Amino acid sequence: MKIRSTTSLDLDVLVDTVHTAFGRFPETPGENGGGLWWSAVEMDRGVLAFTDDGKAVGTATAYSFELTLPGDVLVPAAGITGVGVLPTHRRQGVLTGMMRFQLAELRQRGEFLAVLLATEGGIYGRFGYGPATYTRRLTVQRSQGAFRADRAVSGSIEVLKRPECGGIMEEVYDRYRRAQPGALSRPRRWWELGAGMPPVVPAPRYVAVHRDADGVPDGYAGYTLTDGSLVIDETITGDDAVFTALARFALDHDLVTEVTFKHFPTGHPLRWQLADINAGQLSSEIDWLWVRLLDVPRALTARGYVGDGELVLDVDDPFLGEHGRYLLTVRDGRAECVPTDRAQDLSLDVRDLGSIYLGGTTPSTLIRAGHLRAHSSAAALTADSLFRSAHPPHCLHWF
């Protein structure tokens, strides 16, 4: 097997191989429909695997995203996607080879974080990725959608069709994601081409745009309405009152029997604002963003922290055959992380460090699961308090 990086000349073979791996009908990359997703692929970041006789059998690509960390710190993160191996060549180590190649390549570029959305939960842990954010939907029957109290909301809502939005969605999304741990930047190319969410979903689609009292857009909800079911694919705002205003708009919509909020954020107050706390049904939670640390000290010093404390972490990285012990010292929200030979407080696999990194999974949950080992009960408490995020992480970007 030969594995190499792609160039722009490889686009057709990459698309064709991914489509065959996923069992989809091949589409030519273009400016509409299924081609939209491919239009933003960065061909200098792709990986192709070939058999000895030159047949392409495996693919992986990466976007250059910015990820928001706890403390509203923005860092570069490689968004791994387009991973596929032809059905005829599976379970022969093709993905393993590509993952090894890709992680080495990311390091050569100086990157220290990779993220992805997994098609199946059993694939990526072995490569050092851990689930770090989760998602679920809230569905409210409109007949039960009364609010407990009227709250004065300043501002207005206008319904636009996606092509009428101009730069509004991009501006609102960009402000939102900078203050939302776990959120990702979106490729400019998707916005330029009028992408919806996810970008492969075709129009028509409506966008309820909220504007503040000065007329400045400060939130939007992109939705479709089919057979009485209004589905909001994303509600983007950093302001709870604006979220509520958009929710009221949807629940007041005529000819609607139920409203579904996709990617409903954990701990969001909307259910408490409804007159009946049981009016909304939450779906079960599923994994969303997976995180892989490629440089532990760099990653741990990049994020912000809430409390003070110190912890010695003993981190194993079996896939890359690496091991390190680090003293993490947090003061005034910032961390230092240096190699140490002090006794460890916490022993963990790098995949579990990825899971706790954004504050969406508590170390104590993984201690109880038997994945992390705390060498004292004080260490478990310190780990929980250091790794939490003041603002729970949330990612609703699909890629």
Ligand SMILES: CC(=O)SCCNC(=O)CCNC(=O)[C@H](O)C(C)(C)COP(=O)(O)OP(=O)(O)OC[C@H]1O[C@@H](n2cnc3c(N)ncnc32)[C@H](O)[C@@H]1OP(=O)(O)O
């Ligand atoms: C970020 C994204 O793009 S997610 C998209 C992932 N792609 C897909 O789901 C498309 C359809 N599936 C595929 O193309 C392939 O089955 C892949 C890419 C998931 C796996 O590729 P393969 O070349 O078969 O993987 P490889 O042979 O390297 O397997 C490595 C290990 O992972 C395990 N593994 C591979 N796929 C899976 C899976 N879906 N579930 C659980 N374990 C898996 C293998 O059993 C193997 O285990 P072992 O080391 O204990 O023997």
